[in-house]
Amino acid sequence: MIARETQSVKPNLKARLHHRILILGGGTAGLTVAARLRRRGEPDVAILEPSKTHYYQPAWTLVGAGAYAAGATVRNEEPLIPRGVKWIQDYAEEVDPDRQIVTTRAGDEIGYDFLVVAPGIQLDFDKVAGLSETLGKNGVSSNYRFDLAPKTWEFMQKLRGGVALFTAPSTPVKCGGAPQKIMYLTADYARRHGFAKGLEVIFGSAGTTIFAVPEIKAVLDKVIERYGIHTQFNQELVAVDGVKKEATFELTANHPTVKAAPDAPKPRITIPFDFLHVSPPQSAPNFIKQSPLADPSTPLGWVQVDKHSLQHVRYPNVFSLGDASSLPTSKTGAAVRKQAPVLVENLLGAMNGKAPSAQYDGYTSCPLVTAYGKMFLAEFLYDNKWHPTVPLINTQKERYDMWLLKKYGLPLMYWDLMLKGLA
Numbered sequence: 512m513i514a515r516e517t518q519s520v521k522p523n524l525k526a527r528l529h530h531r532i533l534i535l536g537g538g539t540a541g542l543t544v545a546a547r548l549r550r551r552g553e554p555d556v557a558i559l560e561p562s563k564t565h566y567y568q569p570a571w572t573l574v575g576a577g578a579y580a581a582g583a584t585v586r587n588e589e590p591l592i593p594r595g596v597k598w599i600q601d602y603a604e605e606v607d608p609d610r611q612i613v614t615t616r617a618g619d620e621i622g623y624d625f626l627v628v629a630p631g632i633q634l635d636f637d638k639v640a641g642l643s644e645t646l647g648k649n650g651v652s653s654n655y656r657f658d659l660a661p662k663t664w665e666f667m668q669k670l671r672g673g674v675a676l677f678t679a680p681s682t683p684v685k686c687g688g689a690p691q692k693i694m695y696l697t698a699d700y701a702r703r704h705g706f707a708k709g710l711e712v713i714f715g716s717a718g719t720t721i722f723a724v725p726e727i728k729a730v731l732d733k734v735i736e737r738y739g740i741h742t743q744f745n746q747e748l749v750a751v752d753g754v755k756k757e758a759t760f761e762l763t764a765n766h767p768t769v770k771a772a773p774d775a776p777k778p779r780i781t782i783p784f785d786f787l788h789v790s791p792p793q794s795a796p797n798f799i800k801q802s803p804l805a806d807p808s809t810p811l812g813w814v815q816v817d818k819h820s821l822q823h824v825r826y827p828n829v830f831s832l833g834d835a836s837s838l839p840t841s842k843t844g845a846a847v848r849k850q851a852p853v854l855v856e857n858l859l860g861a862m863n864g865k866a867p868s869a870q871y872d873g874y875t876s877c878p879l880v881t882a883y884g885k886m887f888l889a890e891f892l893y894d895n896k897w898h899p900t901v902p903l904i905n906t907q908k909e910r911y912d913m914w915l916l917k918k919y920g921l922p923l924m925y926w927d928l929m930l931k932g933l934a
């Protein structure tokens with residue numbers, strides 16, 4: 512048995528329920544960490560997770576393009592919980608890291624010695640006026656929700672021309688490539704069905720560029736040129752009128768017009784559409800935002816951890832990874848795969864009173880689907896440093912074998928290896 516006390520962390524004896532390690536969220540990150548902790552012999556691990564189902568979200572892009580069955584992206588949560596790990600089926604409602612207690616929606620108090628925070632990201636559809644009312648209707652959809660991805664495909668098939676509009680918000684989003692992948696698939700769909708000439712494809716983004724990594728941007732610029740897509744940067748979607756089929760954007764501080772007159776009210780522009788795919792604003796779940804774990808420097812409320820050790824900057828017995836964390840990299844499952852072993856190593860070290868020894872370098876990757884049957888893999892580290900890792904092949908090229916990887920290889924790897932702590 513390993514020595515379990517650290518100088519900085521006292522065992523919590525007051526709460527009714529208590530676990531040595533409590534994991535908030537049994538999604539990609541929570542399950543992967545739990546599996547790895549069990550493989551390292553940790554006997555007392557619990558996951559607090561409300562959902563009976565677990566989703567393989569990366570395939571929702573393909574679901575939205577009719578290239579993957581929605582049902583194949585969902586499985587029951589129960590068999591995915593690693594053997595020997597306790598599943599508490601409830602929501603975390605409040606975290607008190609000073610008392611080392613999490614309060615659940617049902618009113619239970621769960622004490623912990625060490626906490627792993629992985630409740631994912633919150634989709635803030637309500638931040639865009641009129642959007643929630645029209646989602647799934649009037650040609651408005653979003654691949655960011657399981658129930659809506661099939662609607663994207665339904666609307667895409669009804670398109671015969673006009674304007675197809677795709678948006679990206681100013682907040683970080685899960686899978687930075689997702690807002691644009693569905694755009695390329697729609698443009699390819701139009702080409703294959705003979706109406707590309709009558710379809711105007713517009714990317715309305717609050718970002719400043721199509722991709723921040725220059726080597727990846729270079730490939731995407733050519734894809735955009737090939738399809739004749741109109742990119743409009745520095746504009747944030749603020750309202751949608753589904754009945755009139757109009758989307759309203761506000762120009763951001765980076766827009767040349769606003770830069771020229773920073774004190775004037777920000778101009779708005781309205782774009783009529785036939786089909787609208789929205790990537791909503793995103794933030795940490797509200798219970799994190801309202802807790803002492805949140806990064807006070809941003810209203811988005813990410814769990815404030817050291818970007819290399821994944822340990823909380825104020826509470827040494829708290830760690831975080833995945834979409835809810837403050838890690839300044841693109842939020843993906845691929846990033847979680849690299850974060851999980853680092854977190855587990857440093858957590859086990861902390862349980863033995865050691866300083867963190869493992870370091871996360873910001874690795875993330877995004878399979879950029881650019882057409883039916885074409886994909887290239889964007890891999891990079893912190894500071895947008897391009898970092899291709901696949902040996903022998905040129906991953907900067909759009910390739911059919913990479914499409915097969917996205918459609919068949921990565922889901923297999925996810926379900927059978929990653930969630931079991933084996934990859």
Ligand SMILES: Cc1cc2nc3c(=O)[nH]c(=O)nc-3n(C[C@H](O)[C@H](O)[C@H](O)COP(=O)(O)OP(=O)(O)OC[C@H]3O[C@@H](n4cnc5c(N)ncnc54)[C@H](O)[C@@H]3O)c2cc1C
Binds near residue numbers: 539602689845
């Ligand atoms: C359209 C789309 C395309 C994507 N494409 C890719 C891709 O190609 N490649 C890639 O690597 N990644 C992709 N991703 C991103 C990837 O799915 C996420 O980055 C990854 O799932 C993050 O893992 P996570 O555990 O942080 O969050 P999640 O997997 O979302 O899990 C969070 C868990 O926390 C639970 N939870 C929520 N609130 C609470 C609460 N109050 N208390 C307790 N539990 C709670 C949820 O039920 C959920 O199970 C994509 C995502 C989307 C939506």
